[in-house]
Amino acid sequence: MKRPNPFNADSSWTNQPQTSSDQAIGVSHLGVNYRQVQALTDVNAVINSGRLTGIIGPNGAGKSTLIKAMLGLIPILRGRVFYDGKPLMEQRDRIAYVPQRSLIDWTYPATVWDVVMMGRAKKTGWFRRYSTVSRQIASDALARVGMSDYRHRKIGDLSGGQQQRVFLARSLAQQAEIFCFDEPFVGIDQKTEAVLFEIFHELAEAGNIVIVVNHDLGESITHFDDLILLNRELIACGGRQQVLRSENMYRAYQGQVQFFSDRAA
Numbered sequence: 001m002k003r004p005n006p007f008n009a010d011s012s013w014t015n016q017p018q019t020s021s022d023q024a025i026g027v028s029h030l031g032v033n034y035r036q037v038q039a040l041t042d043v044n045a046v047i048n049s050g051r052l053t054g055i056i057g058p059n060g061a062g063k064s065t066l067i068k069a070m071l072g073l074i075p076i077l078r079g080r081v082f083y084d085g086k087p088l089m090e091q092r093d094r095i096a097y098v099p100q101r102s103l104i105d106w107t108y109p110a111t112v113w114d115v116v117m118m119g120r121a122k123k124t125g126w127f128r129r130y131s132t133v134s135r136q137i138a139s140d141a142l143a144r145v146g147m148s149d150y151r152h153r154k155i156g157d158l159s160g161g162q163q164q165r166v167f168l169a170r171s172l173a174q175q176a177e178i179f180c181f182d183e184p185f186v187g188i189d190q191k192t193e194a195v196l197f198e199i200f201h202e203l204a205e206a207g208n209i210v211i212v213v214n215h216d217l218g219e220s221i222t223h224f225d226d227l228i229l230l231n232r233e234l235i236a237c238g239g240r241q242q243v244l245r246s247e248n249m250y251r252a253y254q255g256q257v258q259f260f261s262d263r264a265a
């Protein structure tokens with residue numbers, strides 16, 4: 001069913017792409033402070049379903065902050081984030097989020113299977129027995145990321161790439177419609193990166209919203225349909241080629257920066 005983007009009516013928005021998709025997240029005048037640090041100022045963006053959206057920008061640009069603020073995981077100073085006519089943070093059951101690796105407690109004594117089944121907890125309830133359907137969904141998710149043989153292993157004993165696959169399986173098991181991954185490619189091999197991108201594309205093609213924080217500006221950037229370029233404020237947002245224009249990149253990275261350009265390829 002085609003639904004209008006509830007944000008198109010807000011003419012005060014600037015620097016945002018047109019949307020024609022069924023659903024979109026609308027970020028409007030978002031500001032976030034950490035005590036004295038002004039992390040994000042007046043960010044306006046539309047994130048469309050059916051597209052693979054990357055968030056890029058230098059270290060400390062506010063990429064993780066943007067995701068956490070959108071999902072209601074940290075307080076916001078001003079602005080709003082809407083989805084399907086309601087604040088996004090009131091719809092957490094529609095969201096799957098895999099945080100940046102450094103934020104995960106790897107000493108947690110869970111098995112791979114426990115981690116993937118956590119993805120079912122919101123649907124099933126934490127203390128209820130998991131249904132056969134939930135087990136099947138979790139099992140399929142593990143198979144999809146090629147980790148079925150590891151289900152009894154401790155999550156802390158796996159390599160970085162294997163752990164990312166398991167966290168992707170957990171998010172698949174959630175059957176969400178908004179998927180957010182913060183730096184999933186850090187410290188993983190090329191094969192795992194290819195598997196992750198393949199699944200991200202599948203999720204987007206199925207009509208979901210898929211947001212990936214990624215600081216690599218190499219050839220892998222061409223996987224993204226849309227980009228959000230940040231440096232404490234929104235530098236640009238929209239189709240990949242439009243965002244990756246030299247003037248935007250110089251502004252965000254304040255000087256010389258090497259990045260992969262489709263035009264030069």
Ligand SMILES: Nc1ncnc2c1ncn2[C@@H]1O[C@H](COP(=O)(O)OP(=O)(O)OP(=O)(O)O)[C@@H](O)[C@H]1O
Binds near residue numbers: 034057059060064066
């Ligand atoms: N909990 C916090 N308390 C205080 N300042 C913070 C906190 N978290 C982040 N910051 C600051 O806010 C700014 C944005 O941080 P954020 O983690 O969002 O950046 P990032 O773009 O994700 O960086 P990276 O590429 O290193 O992951 C940085 O200056 C950071 O030091």
Ligand SMILES: [Mg+2]
Binds near residue numbers: 063064065100182
């Ligand atoms: Mg970050």
